[in-house]
Amino acid sequence: MSTVKLYPPKPEKVYFFGTCLIDVFYPGAGLDAVSLLERENIEVLFPDGQTCCGQPAFTSGYRAQAIDVARHQLRLFDEPWPIIVPSGSCGGMMRRHYPELFDGQPEEQVANSVAERIFELTEFLVHVCHVRLKDHGPDERVAMHTSCSARREMGLADTGPALLRQLSNVTLVEQARASECCGFGGTFSVKHGKVSQAMVEDKCAAIEAAQAEHLVTSDCGCLMNIDGHFKYRKAKVQGEHIASYLWRRSS
């Protein structure tokens, strides 16, 4: 698949794939993402049967199990609407890996169709909705962590920061090694706990060194990791999903 994505005009409706982490741990972020989309006069469809994109099994080596999970998700998006995913890693799984998992399979065509219609939330807000955000919040210094999947699998290093820059009272700070992984990596954080811990400590130190008061990210895995460490240290920096941050300040 080409890395250049041609963006469609703003649609009437979109599908929303909430992701399992948001569903269970950060439902507020999902709700705020839906609010952001609805404010753009888009009807948000939430397919009832959605569960998980299958990425955890895929990256753990359980490919057949991941394919089974993915096959189930493929059935949720019958109409040709874009599919919005508020996570770079689930979005990356569905856009990049679904076509490869179903290559030569009966579901190949539908997998490709789903993949082409996958948009990460900030990508969709910037490139399809062309949102203009009005900032009602106080002056604040904010650090953005773009997940590795959003950055490298989906090529979306700039969409999150672009939205934050629209907030007139927000100063987006420059962190050292901003493109470096926070150390989450799903089962990596458990299988290689100590390495993962060292990585999140460094990430948090870089955010603090940039004198950020707030940390936003477009991925709940990274959020759980980075904010989890800040909270463990009782640090001042507050972590939040970018959807909640944008909605809170602009609504």
Added chain:
Amino acid sequence: MSVKTFTPAAFHHQSAQALSNPQLRHNFRGAMDGLMAKRLGSFDSWDIEALRDLGQGIRQKALRYLPDLLEQLEANCQRNGITVHWAESADDAGRVITELCKARGAQSVIKGKSMVSEEVELNARLAEAGIEALESDLGEYIVQMAEETPSHIIMPAIHKNTADISTLMHQRTGTRETNDAEELTHAARAQLRDRFQTADVGISGVNFAVAETGTLCLVENEGNGRLTTTVPPVHIAITGIEKVVAEFKDVPPLYALLTRSAIGQNVTTYFNMISGPRRGQEVDGPEEVHLVLVDNGRSRMYQDEEYAETLQCIRCGACMNHCPVYTRVGGHTYGTTYPGPIGKILMPHLLGLNTTKNLPTASSLCGACGEVCPVRIPIPKLLVRLRNEAVGEGKGNIEGAGSARRPMEAMGWKLFSWLARHPRCWRVGVRVVQACRSAVPKRVAPWTDNRVRPTPAATSLKQQLAQRRRS
């Protein structure tokens, strides 16, 4: 514990040790930050993506015709007077080289930098035959003096700082202690100089072996490569069978990618093109030149369309320099000749997954390695494939497949998969998790070693959306 006894099986233990060594972490962090910045700067005026496409194309073309190109290389080398030897295993390589040395009655060998010689543990094999091998690349010289192995494929002694090196050289060679890196370099140079003159054999690696012309290209900065390959009466070049390229015109793009990706250098101080022994009236150059082509598991990788991509590697080390895991634990932690991301896919093929199964999982799959690889090896994709093989779910014929399979884990993923295909049951599962939210233990190691535990929300997104739509 000496790094020589490190093993890939003990990766967890070794990584914990490395992480608790602030000096080591400082040395690697500083060096890798510098290398990343230099790399970026050196590609400044280039269309890096186009150059990477070209590099990938050249390497893929070479691999597609690998058997033919190797025969062509052999024929053209022989025509140039270079004797070609084939080594199927590390043992074979060691035996061939030892015999070549013995045939000349060699007592001492001077070596240029060669990772393949590390891979086949050549120095130890020569020592068994009573032949002394001295490393002449500065980094390798230091590592050999410290009785260690390289911690990086381009910069073998990158784990040491100037003070470490000064102390080491003082202890082993009586060099005056100093913090002046240049003074230490001059001292090492003086110590090595005579050894080039007295060595019976010079052994080097090869960066590109050109099939079309039978030329061996050697990239280096210190001049030790040139001395190693020209001063002693015998030159033995050792390399992996994948290092062949089809034509001479394939070399410049790969060279441009190699030096920039490796250390952010536009051009190296030396670029040697070795095309045979001393001829007729020539006054210098070796009397004999040999090329030892090592397989050691490579042709098995070649059989698999995906794993074969690993053989595109030009050994620049950029994947290591950009790896957040390598940067923190250093090269010795991997316990293998080739560390870092490329090592994590290469070594399971060379050693089998039984001992290396902890390597493919030692990645957050952040993709930094794949992003910088000059020949676009899809390292993250191959790591996922190896995980698939390691847990016994794959189809490859890699040795030790299934050795990381844990029945409970496999059951867990099957249950996860079943639930994710049965949304009603999944919802019940979500509600159970919610009901038990206060029962989640405060400490869930290793997660809570330095993070708070994640707490499920009282109601799920699905429930909250349904509620909102009703109101």
